[in-house]
Amino acid sequence: MRVLVSPQLAQSYGSVFTVWLGSTPIVVLNGFRAVKEALVSNSEQFSGRPLTPFFQDLFGEKGVICSNGHTWRQQRRFCLMTLRELGLGKRMLELQLQNEAAELVKAFRQEQGRPFDPQVPIVRSTTRVIGALVFGHHFLSEEEPIFLELIQAINLGLAFVSTIWRRLYDMFPWALRYLSGPHQKIFQYHETVRGFIHHEITRHRLRALEVPKDFINCYLSQITKAMGDPVSTFNEENLIQVVIDLFLGGTDTTATTLHWALVYLVHHRAIQERAQQELDEVLGASQAICYEDRERLPYTRAVLHEVQRHSSVVAVGAVRQCVTSTWMHGYYVPKGTIILPNLASVLHDPECWETPQQFNPGHFLDKDGNFVTNEAFLPFSAGHRVCPGEQLARMELFLMFATLLRTFRFQLPEGSRDLRLDYVFGGTLQPQPQKICAVPRLGSLSPREEGL
Ligand code: HEM
Numbered sequence: 001m002r003v004l005v006s007p008q009l010a011q012s013y014g015s016v017f018t019v020w021l022g023s024t025p026i027v028v029l030n031g032f033r034a035v036k037e038a039l040v041s042n043s044e045q046f047s048g049r050p051l052t053p054f055f056q057d058l059f060g061e062k063g064v065i066c067s068n069g070h071t072w073r074q075q076r077r078f079c080l081m082t083l084r085e086l087g088l089g090k091r092m093l094e095l096q097l098q099n100e101a102a103e104l105v106k107a108f109r110q111e112q113g114r115p116f117d118p119q120v121p122i123v124r125s126t127t128r129v130i131g132a133l134v135f136g137h138h139f140l141s142e143e144e145p146i147f148l149e150l151i152q153a154i155n156l157g158l159a160f161v162s163t164i165w166r167r168l169y170d171m172f173p174w175a176l177r178y179l180s181g182p183h184q185k186i187f188q189y190h191e192t193v194r195g196f197i198h199h200e201i202t203r204h205r206l207r208a209l210e211v212p213k214d215f216i217n218c219y220l221s222q223i224t225k226a227m228g229d230p231v232s233t234f235n236e237e238n239l240i241q242v243v244i245d246l247f248l249g250g251t252d253t254t255a256t257t258l259h260w261a262l263v264y265l266v267h268h269r270a271i272q273e274r275a276q277q278e279l280d281e282v283l284g285a286s287q288a289i290c291y292e293d294r295e296r297l298p299y300t301r302a303v304l305h306e307v308q309r310h311s312s313v314v315a316v317g318a319v320r321q322c323v324t325s326t327w328m329h330g331y332y333v334p335k336g337t338i339i340l341p342n343l344a345s346v347l348h349d350p351e352c353w354e355t356p357q358q359f360n361p362g363h364f365l366d367k368d369g370n371f372v373t374n375e376a377f378l379p380f381s382a383g384h385r386v387c388p389g390e391q392l393a394r395m396e397l398f399l400m401f402a403t404l405l406r407t408f409r410f411q412l413p414e415g416s417r418d419l420r421l422d423y424v425f426g427g428t429l430q431p432q433p434q435k436i437c438a439v440p441r442l443g444s445l446s447p448r449e450e451g452l
Pocket residue numbers: 064065066076245246249250251253254257313314317318319343379380381382384385386387388389390392393
């Protein structure tokens with residue numbers, strides 16, 4: 001996949017070209033115009049998701065990420081509605097994210113300014129956010145063995161997608177199903193996670209209607225409501241898969257973005273200091289940061305957007321399939337064609353960004369320093385399959401990023417000169433494992449840490 005979207009291929013073959021993987025043609029789309037024409041102007045036609053033998057065996061056509069047609073539409077609509085109902089735009093979710101940001105500060109503070117790899121506490125944090133949303137608050141405890149197992153399952157699963165073993169499985173599924181190899185570990189983890197979610201569903205059924213409301217509660221009442229509807233796809237199998245999808249879609253992506261943010265802050269010291277100055281001037285030292293504050297923090301907001309643009313963490317994740325034959329960009333695209341919209345090429349399109357290869361918060365600021373958006377800012381993709389977690393991710397990223405930035409100065413360990421800015425491919429484009437220091441800034445105790 002990584003090779004298919006390399007800028008060199010786009011330079012040689014243009015914004016739409018076909019690559020043959022064995023006997024399968026894959027149409028790669030590069031740049032804002034081509035991707036917009038497919039995902040936005042032909043949103044319905046390109047709303048399918050291809051299901052290779054590996055994903056068919058692992059997930060089946062269930063849930064949201066890997067499903068199609070009626071099942072996808074119904075599950076997706078329910079997800080969007082429930083995410084909204086569970087707090088997007090409401091104070092409770094914001095409070096929970098503020099608490100999570102304070103927990104992350106605590107974890108960083110424990111390092112006492114010594115070198116550490118921030119990936120572990122960040123992933124734990126984003127996993128707790130989805131866990132609380134789906135299972136309820138008891139899941140916040142890291143003591144539960146399933147917590148670490150779930151993180152491990154997500155990491156291994158995402159990394160496995162880009163290995164030779166996954167390609168072999170898709171070529172020879174009839175053989176690989178019975179042979180040992182790393183793919184069997186993925187199936188084992190999947191079973192463990194499914195078992196845990198099933199157990200949670202049973203627990204929820206027993207304590208029906210208890211507050212606080214969470215995703216499983218909402219889904220169980222939907223199953224009851226839809227009983228007798230012959231075309232309902234609301235059942236326990238789909239519920240389990242949707243829960244897996246929310247973890248798969250919502251933990252690593254957000255954590256990797258936040259991790260990149262810290263790497264860029266270390267690398268661009270002047271940008272870090274300017275954002276900290278803005279935070280100090282606009283917010284009082286002891287006040288918890290709210291999502292609404294982003295309106296008064298144009299520079300900090302621009303830095304975070306630039307982190308998402310420059311890192312383009314889901315560069316090649318949004319593989320689509322054409323569900324009805326259509327014309328696009330002057331080409332005939334037959335039904336069933338696999339489409340690979342290169343989101344990284346949109347986020348680095350020289351026609352849309354002044355200095356596409358440079359980290360430059362100015363991409364999101366006008367000449368007076370006001371925050372401005374850019375229609376080529378598509379880290380969450382676009383069209384019918386646009387990320388349903390976008391609003392949650394935006395709020396989570398802003399609150400965590402601004403809280404960390406206000407509390408710590410991020411820098412390289414003493415004596416160390418090299419910061420690696422190249423990525424490793426683990427499903428998402430991730431920073432290299434490396435240590436940085438989070439040195440507490442003066443007067444940076446949050447109200448929660450002060451016990452207020
Ligand atoms: C920085 C954070 C995130 C980024 C960059 C991101 C990006 C994306 C992208 C590019 C897609 C593919 C859309 C397509 O097919 O065109 C996607 C899909 C998806 N995301 Fe996210 N996402 C993020 C956070 C989240 C969160 C927090 C959740 C859950 C609450 C989530 C749940 C999903 C799901 C379920 C899908 C599949 C949608 C479908 O197939 O209809 N994502 N995301």
